[in-house]
Amino acid sequence: xxxxxxxxxxxxxxxxxxxxxxxxxxxxxxxxxxxxxxxxxxxxxxxxxxxxxxxxxxxxxxxxxxxxxxxxxxxxxxxxxxxxxxxxxxxxxxxxxxxxxxxxxxxxxxxxxxxxxxxxxxxxxxxxxxxxxxxxxxxxxxxxxxxxxxxxxxxxxxxxxxxxxxxxxxxxxxxxxxxxxxxxxxxxxxxxxxxxxxxxxxxxxxxxxxxxxxxxxxxxxxxxxxxx
Amino acid sequence: xxxxxxxxxxxxxxxxxxxxxxxxxxxxxxxxxxxxxxxxxxxxxxxxxxxxxxxxxxxxxxxxxxxxxxxxxxxxxxxxxxxxxxxxxxxxxxxxxxxxxxxxxxxxxxxxx
Numbered sequence: 366x367x368x369x370x371x372x373x374x375x376x377x378x379x380x381x382x383x384x385x386x387x388x389x390x391x392x393x394x395x396x397x398x399x400x401x402x403x404x405x406x407x408x409x410x411x412x413x414x415x416x417x418x419x420x421x422x423x424x425x426x427x428x429x430x431x432x433x434x435x436x437x438x439x440x441x442x443x444x445x446x447x448x449x450x451x452x453x454x455x456x457x458x459x460x461x462x463x464x465x466x467x468x469x470x471x472x473x474x475x476x477x478x479x480x481x482x483x484x485x486x487x488x489x490x491x492x493x494x495x496x497x498x499x500x501x502x503x504x505x506x507x508x509x510x511x512x513x514x515x516x517x518x519x520x521x522x523x524x525x526x527x528x529x530x531x532x533x534x535x536x537x538x539x540x541x542x543x544x545x546x547x548x549x550x551x552x553x554x555x556x557x558x559x560x561x562x563x564x565x566x567x568x569x570x571x572x573x574x575x576x577x578x579x580x581x582x583x584x585x586x587x588x589x590x591x592x593x
Numbered sequence: 594x595x596x597x598x599x600x601x602x603x604x605x606x607x608x609x610x611x612x613x614x615x616x617x618x619x620x621x622x623x624x625x626x627x628x629x630x631x632x633x634x635x636x637x638x639x640x641x642x643x644x645x646x647x648x649x650x651x652x653x654x655x656x657x658x659x660x661x662x663x664x665x666x667x668x669x670x671x672x673x674x675x676x677x678x679x680x681x682x683x684x685x686x687x688x689x690x691x692x693x694x695x696x697x698x699x700x701x702x703x704x705x706x
Contacts, residue, residue: 385660425683428690464610588640
């Protein structure tokens with residue numbers, strides 16, 4: 366836009382920071398949908414950090430022994446006990462989905478609708494695989510007697526932390542899968558070609574922000590809950 | 594708005610993708626180390642590197658305006674205080690639990706109220 370002139374030139378330094386915040390106009394020179402997604406993700410950051418801090422507190426405060434995640438989440442594959450193998454596969458699936466999502470954003474801005482939509486659907490498929498593996502993991506643990514109030518491995522708080530954190534994350538992944546499928550369908554139908562500002566595919570980037578955030582949260586859960 | 598979208602070469606995404614795979618493999622590898630400062634340090638290191646790549650490159654934060662970067666990345670700094678307070682509080686609760694519930698029973702005659 367026209368008034369972007371001077372502010373755009375040094376947007377990447379402290380002068381640009383002051384100019385953006387002090388001028389008598391909108392602060393964030395980005396599409397509002399993207400700004401709102403970032404603020405939503407910021408609030409979600411606080412939610413997930415609260416969960417992880419709550420888990421950390423429970424783990425520090427308990428006088429009983431915390432279950433060894435490496436053993437609890439081990440899987441017997443081909444006659445060998447593999448520690449955390451399912452969690453590792455889930456991690457790789459989610460990272461792969463993040464890669465396909467980043468490519469979808471790229472093709473979206475190039476205006477390649479078919480490519481962008483199919484990469485988004487691929488991302489959603491990886492997400493669905495992830496949730497499926499999580500359901501398998503929950504089933505396995507529930508059969509082994511893990512409950513939010515007790516488990517056969519040690520401290521009672523383990524079950525509550527596990528179901529709360531992975532459940533909330535799984536819910537986010539599931540919501541993301543639905544979101545991606547809806548947006549991909551609208552892209553294929555040509556919804557973003559019509560109306561004012563037609564041919565604008567920032568919606569792919571906004572959906573991508575959400576998806577990458579879900580992956581980001583998993584990085585922290587993987588490190589702090591499963592590996593620690 | 595006619596802002597130029599976040600358009601970056603695919604090569605960069607593939608590079609970050611590969612690095613995320615590599616660091617995930619490394620963090621999985623820490624599971625085979627002995628518990629201790631080295632293991633915990635490596636877990637945190639790989640976690641922060643992966644988080645940095647995802648936020649910086651995949652979420653394009655590295656190319657955003659400073660006004661947005663600060664608005665999003667500075668509030669979570671408060672969470673470091675929450676983490677610090679809860680570690681101290683958790684230690685205290687654990688100490689009290691061990692003293693009150695796990696310690697050997699008190700001698701007969703000293704009635705609890």
